[in-house]
Amino acid sequence: MKKSVLASILGSVLCFAASNALAEAPSDWSKIKALDTTLFYPGVSPMEWINKGTEHGGARGMKKGETCMDCHSEEIADMGGKMVSGQKIEPNPIPGKAAAINVKVQAARDDEHLYLRFTWKQPKASGAAKMDTVNPVKIAYMIEAGSKVEMANISGCWSSCHGDARTMPGADDNKTKYVKNGSLANGIFYDLNQWRSGENKAFDGYVAEKRVMEGGQALQSATGKLNGDTWTVEFKRKLAGSDKGDVELKAGQVYNFGFAIHDDNTIGRYHHVSLNFKLGIDSKADIVATKQ
Numbered sequence: 001m002k003k004s005v006l007a008s009i010l011g012s013v014l015c016f017a018a019s020n021a022l023a024e025a026p027s028d029w030s031k032i033k034a035l036d037t038t039l040f041y042p043g044v045s046p047m048e049w050i051n052k053g054t055e056h057g058g059a060r061g062m063k064k065g066e067t068c069m070d071c072h073s074e075e076i077a078d079m080g081g082k083m084v085s086g087q088k089i090e091p092n093p094i095p096g097k098a099a100a101i102n103v104k105v106q107a108a109r110d111d112e113h114l115y116l117r118f119t120w121k122q123p124k125a126s127g128a129a130k131m132d133t134v135n136p137v138k139i140a141y142m143i144e145a146g147s148k149v150e151m152a153n154i155s156g157c158w159s160s161c162h163g164d165a166r167t168m169p170g171a172d173d174n175k176t177k178y179v180k181n182g183s184l185a186n187g188i189f190y191d192l193n194q195w196r197s198g199e200n201k202a203f204d205g206y207v208a209e210k211r212v213m214e215g216g217q218a219l220q221s222a223t224g225k226l227n228g229d230t231w232t233v234e235f236k237r238k239l240a241g242s243d244k245g246d247v248e249l250k251a252g253q254v255y256n257f258g259f260a261i262h263d264d265n266t267i268g269r270y271h272h273v274s275l276n277f278k279l280g281i282d283s284k285a286d287i288v289a290t291k292q
Contacts, residue, residue: 025115025234026108026292032117035105035287039261039272040080041097043090046163050155067154068275076100076275091169094270098123101261101272107289109239109281113220114249114289116141116235122226123263130265132198139224139233140194141259142207143279145247148188149179149256156276157258160190160207167268182208184245191247195222195233202235206245218246239281249289251282 026032045056053059058071072079077100086093103120118139132138142157151159160177162168182188189208193216196203204216218240224233241248247255257279262271278285 025117025236029106029117032106032108033288035277037103037105037274037277038076038080039101039103039259039274040076041084041090041099042080042161042269042271042273043083043088044163044169044269045083045089046161046165046168047151047155047159048163049089050158062151062154065154068156068158069277072275080272094126094128094264096124096126097128097264098126098272101263103259103261103274105259105287107279107287108292109249109289110292112239114235114237114239114281116237116289118231118233118259120231120261122229122231126264128264131267131270132262132265135196135198135262136265137197137224137231138194138262139259140192141235141257142190142192143247143249144190144256145253146187147256148186149190150181152190152256154276155258156256156274157190157260158273158276160211161269165268167270176211177207178210179207182210184208184243189245191216191218191245193219193222193235193237195224195235197224197226200224204237204246208245212245215244216246217242217244249281254278254280254283254285257287 050056051059080099082088083090084097084099101120101123103118106117108115144152147153149159160179164171165175165177166173189206192205192207194203202219202222203213204219205213218238220236222235239249257277258274260271260273277287280288282290
């Protein structure tokens with residue numbers, strides 16, 4: 001009887017250790033395919049501007065289902081250059097601010113978790129006054145399932161950007177990002193995860209009728225470090241969803257995906273953003289998380 005009990009205990013310990021081993025991030029990210037892309041400075045380009053044909057030439061194409069990437073994939077850095085300089089849709093240009101940031105994105109999974117890894121070179125500081133005095137860098141990504149958020153399949157995370165949100169010209173300083181008809185109950189939301197460098201802290205929230213930076217249950221950890229001039233940030237989150245703004249991630253499915261970096265101690269719209277991407281879980285997409 002004692003031997004049986006001991007064997008049972010040892011078996012439980014071994015199972016626990018095995019499950020923890022499965023929950024570790026990939027040991028060699030160099031073996032995992034990376035998406036190389038460019039984030040750009042967007043200026044004042046909320047959804048209202050994007051959908052206005054007299055201002056944005058791509059508005060007509062978007063109504064036909066063309067994505068932001070379909071039109072702009074070859075000119076991302078150039079767009080950032082025009083806006084960061086004040087040549088186009090930026091009333092408050094920041095001299096010396098980087099027009100674009102090149103980023104490498106990788107993904108992997110195990111039975112229970114998604115792992116995301118972002119790497120990029122730190123741009124030269126502009127020397128402007130610090131908007132966020134605590135965090136030199138912040139990085140966030142958003143996932144949307146089922147295209148319930150209007151135009152998420154076309155714009156990535158851009159559907160959360162509106163002209164009446166804080167830091168937009170003349171907007172309410174207390175109004176956060178939101179999505180049209182946003183509702184957790186109805187599945188109309190973005191799952192949002194963020195890491196902040198100065199605080200060295202992760203945030204798990206969502207964007208629905210407003211942005212909420214806490215309450216999510218999927219994010220397990222986020223770590224970042226600056227090695228020389230290169231940032232590396234890794235996120236680990238559960239595949240499982242919840243009613244707290246966590247999108248459930250399933251094998252064989254594809255999700256709308258976008259991300260942004262706040263560089264140079266900035267806040268609000270003064271970030272660098274991606275165009276629209278697809279995240280696949282064992283499924284063909286721009287970024288694919290396969291089982292390790």
